[in-house]
Amino acid sequence: MAMKTSNEMSMRPEVVHGGDIDLSGATAVLDSLPVAVIVLESDGTPCFANGPARRLAGVIHSDVEQGLLGLIAASPMAADPDGPKDCEDRFDCATEEGRTLGVVRQWRVAGEYGHVSVTLRPARNEEREDRAGALEGKSASEQQSLIHAEKLATVGQLAAGMAHEINNPICYVQSNLGTLRDYLNKLxxxxxxxxxxxxxxxxxxxxxxxxxxxxxxxxxYQMIAEDLPALLEESREGVERIRQIVQNLRDFSRLDPTESFRLFDVHRAIETTLDIVRSLGGGRIRFATYFQQLPLIECNPTELNQVLMNILVNATQAVDADGAIEIHTEASGDHVTLRISDNGSGMDAATQQRIFEPFFTTKEVGKGTGLGLSISYGIIQKHGGRIEVDSVVGQGTTFIITLPLRQANHTAEANT
Amino acid sequence: MNERMTSYSLLVLDDEPQIVKAMTRVLARMPSEWLDAPCDVRGFSDPHEALASLGERSYDLVISDLRMPLMNGMEFLRQSLDLQPDAMRIVISGHADLPTVMAAINDVQVFRFIDKPWNDTELQMGVAQALRNCMLLRENKRLADVVRVQRSTISKHEQALRDLEADSPGITHVERDETGAIFLDESEFDRD
Structure with a gap:
């Protein structure tokens, strides 16, 4: 079943496509709406039209029922050959269980009415308004959880490297504590x-x-006196390393949709992310950073970290034994540019075209979600920036991210 | 038996210098009742320097990590086996999956596989056992050599006797009576 509504003033009928909708108690309310509403059975025939819809139908065709059909018919020409012209019909598209929202058809009615567009919307029996609201809310939270899932998947890939990174300091700190006890007994x-x-x-x-x-x-005694300060310093440094790794991981995996745009140092974001990514390369990859003096930029730091992480993890996976990854930054005018280059396997043109598509992945099953770069793309878009890729098969890949210094829609919250 | 050891010579390799130092400390405080001499530990965080040292001086025990950026630990141990086949080898690693452990035992004859993070006592015991084992093998070899030398001395002696017997038959089994006089069997003279 579908519901069709139309705003008489702007000539925008809307067709709401849905299940069995009970309108018996709402007729008066629907009639008073400034929007034409037509409810369709799932086979496309109208079962209800409110006042505005009937008036609109009367304009299109002398017979109101025929006019209604003309408004929503797959082929309006069939409904009235002399009536509407230049019609674009995407009815079929819209009736596919409400998967398509938006403009379905445009009418050019001779003379006074100009264009009329019809929008198909899916509707369901149970509290339509609430549901529509809930649907919107849900899709937002679904997207959030998708982003988080992708984040966690990246963390999962990092976990093996992280375990190694954390294990080393634990090894010597634990052993040093044993030695310390021995020293203390002797002292x-x-x-x-x-x-x-x-x-x-x-x-x-x-x-x-x-x-x-x-x-x-x-x-x-002499040996202990000489070794004790070194032992304590090394152990302290080891604990600090563990703390840093845990902190990095926390910063990265935090799900904080409320975190707002704020002024942030891009270089700090790069360094934090590099710290995590280095553990993936097991030391075999050479990382080089070429930083120019950059002003603070207005961004969402957590999201920026995620973009950097996605690109850098891909880069570490693209390079082989003597891999090198370079990061260049520069500021020009009202924006900053980040270039992340690797000397890895590169991508052909066909792959490059698709990398920002959701669920597109070249990694083997279970290794990649195919969401990393599409989410990165979304984040950069949200920041009003651009992300581009330049790649040559066998030579390597460069990602170029351009970010504006200030956000148009957000005022700088420098004090937050 | 053999000359008393003054100290055992150990090589420790791990890409993390702090781990090398921590292990050196543990080995330096090895309980004296477990080992008859102190451990002289040389630590390295660069496998190439460790290999160079293996080419220069003799070691009783080589302890190595597996996951290192400059060289795979298994490759290092393989080369150490070529350079010093008599030294014991211990692997200390946080990544003890079955194929790795099997390769360590079958390819490079590792004596012990110690998990990371290690237990200090376990490490000390493993090292002490490896060193005692090393001494035992060396002692074995030395004794085998002694036996071989002695055996060849004996066979030389036997050869001389055989030559003599061929020249003058009966001379190698001269019989004497209780007063020490040579006992001659007269029937043998009659034969000529």
Whole structure:
């Protein structure tokens, strides 16, 4: 079943396509609308038309029922050969279970009416308004979860590398703690002995000194005194490394749709992302950054990180043993440009054309979601920027991202 | 038996210098009752430098990581096997999947596979056992050599006796009576 509505003033009838809609109690309300509403059965025949729809139908055809058919018919010419001309009909498209929303047909009615466009909308029996609202809300949250799922998939790919990165510092910090306990036992042993020696009235100072020296020698006192500061410093640095890795991962995997645009340092975003990506390359890939002085740009940092991550992860997967990835930044006028180049396998023209399509992937099943670059594309679009790709098979790929310094629709929230 | 060891010579390789240092510390405080001599540990984070050192001095034990950016640990151990076949080898790695472990045992004759992060005591025990094993093999070899030398000395002696016997039959089994006088069997003279 479909519902067709039309705004008489602007001549925009709308056809709402849906299930069994009960309009018995709403006729008066529908009649008072400034929009023409026609409800269709699923086979396309009208079962209800409100006042405005009937008036519009009367203009198209002397017989109102025929006029209604003409408004929504697959072929309006058949409805009235002398009536509407120059009609574009996408009715079939719209009746496919409401998959298509938007303009379905345009009418050019001779003289006074000009263009009339018909819009098909899907409708369902249960609380249509609420549902429409819910549908919109849902699609937004669905998109959000899709973005998050893609993010987590990337994190999953990173996990093996991350485990290695975190494991190393854990190894030596844990082992160093064991060594520290051993050192402390020995030091306390020396302390206890000196305590005894001091309280022992019988011994000469010379004897005390000799006893203490012997104990110190046995406990490797000199070695401990030299090694202890280094041991503590290395362990502290190891814990700091773990903290940094966890922080990076958190920054990246955070789902924060409320995070607003703010002034942010692009170089910081690049460095954070590189820290994570380096673990993927296992050290075999050479990363080089060529940073020019850049002003802060107004952006959503989490989203920007995700774009960089997607491109860099792809780059690490495209390069082989002696891979190199370079990142150039430069500012010119009211925008900044980021170039991310790799010397990997590159892409042919056909692949390049499709990389921003959702679910397009060249990776084997389970390795890629095919969403990374399409989401990146969406994010850059949202920022009012551009993302382009330049690739030669066998030579490598360069992604060029251009971002404006300031967002047109958002005022800079420098204090947030 | 053999001359007393002054210290054991160990090589530790890991791309992470802090791990090398941490392991060196653990080995330096090896309980003295487990090993009859201290460990002299040389640590490397560059596999090529480690290989160069293997070409210069003799080691009792080589400990290596597997995942390193400059060289695969398995490749390093293979080369160390060529350079010093008598040294023991221990792998210390956080990535102990079955094919890797099998390759380590079958291809490069690894004595122990220690997981990362390691347990200090386990590491010390593994190293002590490897070193005792190394000494045992060396001792075995030395004794086998001694036996071989002795055996060849014996066979030389036997050859001389055989020549003598061929020249003067009966001379190698001279019989004496209880006073030490040579006992001659007169029937043998009668034959001529």
């Amino acid at each position: 306390f042993g020396i302390l206890e002995l000196s305590d005894q020696l001091v309280r022992d009235g019988e011994m000469t100072p010379q004897q005390r000194l000799e006893a203490l020296d012997m104990r110190k020698q046995a406990a490797d």
